[in-house]
Amino acid sequence: MTPEDVDLIVIGSGQGGVPFAANLAEKGKRVVLFERGRLGGSCVNYGCTPSKSFLAAAHSAGRARRAGPLGIHAEVSVDFPAVMNRTRAIRDEFMSHVARWFEKAGVETVHAQAAFSGERQVTGGDRVVRAPLVVIDTGTTAAVPDIPGLASVPYLTNESFFELTSLPQCLLVMGGGYIGLELGQGMARAGSQVHIIDHNMRVLAREEMDASQALERSLSEDGVRLHLGCSVERVDAAGGALSLRLDNGERLDGDALLVALGRQPNTAALNATAGGVELDAHGTIKVDRQLRTTAQGVYAIGDVAGQPAFTHVSWEDYRRLCDIIAGGTRTRDDRVLAYTTFTEPQVARVGMTLAQAQSKGIDARAVTLPLTSVARAIEWGQTDGSYRLVVDKSNDMILGATLVGYEAGELVHVILAHMEAGSTWHVLDRSVHIHPTYAEGLPSLARLLAST
Numbered sequence: 001m002t003p004e005d006v007d008l009i010v011i012g013s014g015q016g017g018v019p020f021a022a023n024l025a026e027k028g029k030r031v032v033l034f035e036r037g038r039l040g041g042s043c044v045n046y047g048c049t050p051s052k053s054f055l056a057a058a059h060s061a062g063r064a065r066r067a068g069p070l071g072i073h074a075e076v077s078v079d080f081p082a083v084m085n086r087t088r089a090i091r092d093e094f095m096s097h098v099a100r101w102f103e104k105a106g107v108e109t110v111h112a113q114a115a116f117s118g119e120r121q122v123t124g125g126d127r128v129v130r131a132p133l134v135v136i137d138t139g140t141t142a143a144v145p146d147i148p149g150l151a152s153v154p155y156l157t158n159e160s161f162f163e164l165t166s167l168p169q170c171l172l173v174m175g176g177g178y179i180g181l182e183l184g185q186g187m188a189r190a191g192s193q194v195h196i197i198d199h200n201m202r203v204l205a206r207e208e209m210d211a212s213q214a215l216e217r218s219l220s221e222d223g224v225r226l227h228l229g230c231s232v233e234r235v236d237a238a239g240g241a242l243s244l245r246l247d248n249g250e251r252l253d254g255d256a257l258l259v260a261l262g263r264q265p266n267t268a269a270l271n272a273t274a275g276g277v278e279l280d281a282h283g284t285i286k287v288d289r290q291l292r293t294t295a296q297g298v299y300a301i302g303d304v305a306g307q308p309a310f311t312h313v314s315w316e317d318y319r320r321l322c323d324i325i326a327g328g329t330r331t332r333d334d335r336v337l338a339y340t341t342f343t344e345p346q347v348a349r350v351g352m353t354l355a356q357a358q359s360k361g362i363d364a365r366a367v368t369l370p371l372t373s374v375a376r377a378i379e380w381g382q383t384d385g386s387y388r389l390v391v392d393k394s395n396d397m398i399l400g401a402t403l404v405g406y407e408a409g410e411l412v413h414v415i416l417a418h419m420e421a422g423s424t425w426h427v428l429d430r431s432v433h434i435h436p437t438y439a440e441g442l443p444s445l446a447r448l449l450a451s452t
C-alpha cells in the first residue's frame, strides 16, 4: 500500500500525545493519531482519574469510621456498585472529552494498534502513513511476573480493577508501591479484608523511613494486613478461591487478587527496529536530553521514554516538545519534580531527600516538624505525619521536601513554587501563612533551620 503523507503521526493517546496532536491540528497541520485502546491513555482510563474518583468514596468512608475521637460515631455502609458506577462515569466523561477535542481540532483518530513499517512510516488498521514528525507516547502496562500459577488465575491489574461490580470479601494485593497501597487502602475502606505483600521491608520503600512508618500505622488502623520482606512463590485457584504461597511459608486465601508489581513499557508491538528506533534493555525507548529517539524526526515522550511515570511529566513533555521542535532549548528534566501517593495520610515529595542530596555530594541538612506541632492538624485530629525540608548549607537554597499528612499533595506545591523561584529557606521563613492552616506549618518548619 502506498503510504499517505501527513504532517504528524502520534502513536498512543497518552497524556502528552493528546495535547500535542490537538495543538498541531488546531494550527492546520494534518495529524493522524493511532490508539489501540481507550482514548486518553492510562491516566484517564486505568490510572489517575478512576483511582482518585474511587478513593474519594473510599476515603470518605474511612474518615467517617475514624471520626470517633471527634465525638462522631458513624455507621458506615458502602454501596460498592454505586461507588464503581460513579468512578466509571467520571472516567467515561474524561475519555469523551478527548474524543470531542480531537474532532473539533481535526485530529484523524485511527482506533488500531500501530507499528513502524519504515522510517517515519507507521501502519495501523487499514492505514499506512508517513510524516516528517512522529511522536511515540505509548505509555506502560502492568508488569506481570512469571510466578508459578499466576497466568492461570483470574487476577486483576489496574486495567480490570475499575470494572469490578461487587466488593471482594478478601483482596490480596501483590505490591506495596503507590498503586497497591492506594487501591489496597481504598478497598479496605470500602469494606474488603485486604492483604498487601511486598518484598521490601517497608511500604513505599523509595520514600523516607518515617513516611513509610506513618503510612503503615494508618493502613493497620484500616485493618490492612501487611506482609513485608516476603514474596509470592505460587498462586493457586480452586472453586472461586485464590491462594498465595509466600516464601516465608505463609499461605493467604482471598477471592480476588490485584497485581501491582510495577510497569512495563508498551514497545513490544511497535516494531521499533523497522523505524530505526532503539530500545534499552528494559524495552524503554532510548531518547536524548531533548526527547529525540535514535531515528531522525521521531520523538518519544512520557512513561515509554523512561520519564518519571506521572501524568504531569508526560503533559509537560508535550510543552517541551513544542519548544524543542521549534528549535528551543528545553530538556527532558528541566523541572522540579513533585508527586504524591494518595493514601491517607498522603505522602508528597518534591525534589531531593537528604540522603539523595548527600549522595550527590551536596552539603545538605534537613529539619522535621511533626504534625503534633501544627495547630490545624491538632484541631482536625490528623496529627500522624510530619513535614521535612532539605536545604543546601552552602547557599540556603531549598533542595526538597517530604510532607506526610492530610492533603499533603496540595501543600507540597508551596515548596515546589519556592524551588522553581529559586528561593532560599529564609523566604519561606518570613512568609506569613494563614492561621490555622496546614500550610502554616511550612514557615514554622523553615524557622527550625534558624535554631539548628
Ligand SMILES: Cc1cc2nc3c(=O)[nH]c(=O)nc-3n(C[C@H](O)[C@H](O)[C@H](O)COP(=O)(O)OP(=O)(O)OC[C@H]3O[C@@H](n4cnc5c(N)ncnc54)[C@H](O)[C@@H]3O)c2cc1C
Binding pocket: 011, 012, 013, 014, 015, 016, 017, 034, 035, 036, 037, 038, 039, 040, 041, 042, 043, 044, 046, 047, 048, 051, 112, 113, 114, 115, 137, 138, 139, 140, 158, 179, 266, 269, 270, 301, 302, 303, 304, 308, 309, 310, 311, 312, 313, 314, 342
Ligand atoms: C492505578 C494508577 C494510578 C495512577 N495515578 C497517578 C496519579 O495520581 N498521578 C499521576 O501523575 N500519575 C498517576 N499514574 C501514572 C500515569 O497514569 C501515567 O504516568 C501516565 O498515564 C503516562 O502517560 P503517557 O503519556 O506516558 O501514556 P499513557 O497514558 O500510558 O497512554 C499510552 C497510550 O498508548 C496506547 N498504545 C500503546 N501502544 C500502542 C500502539 N502500539 N498503538 C496504538 N496505541 C498504543 C495505549 O493504549 C495508551 O492508551 C497512575 C497510574 C496507574 C496505573
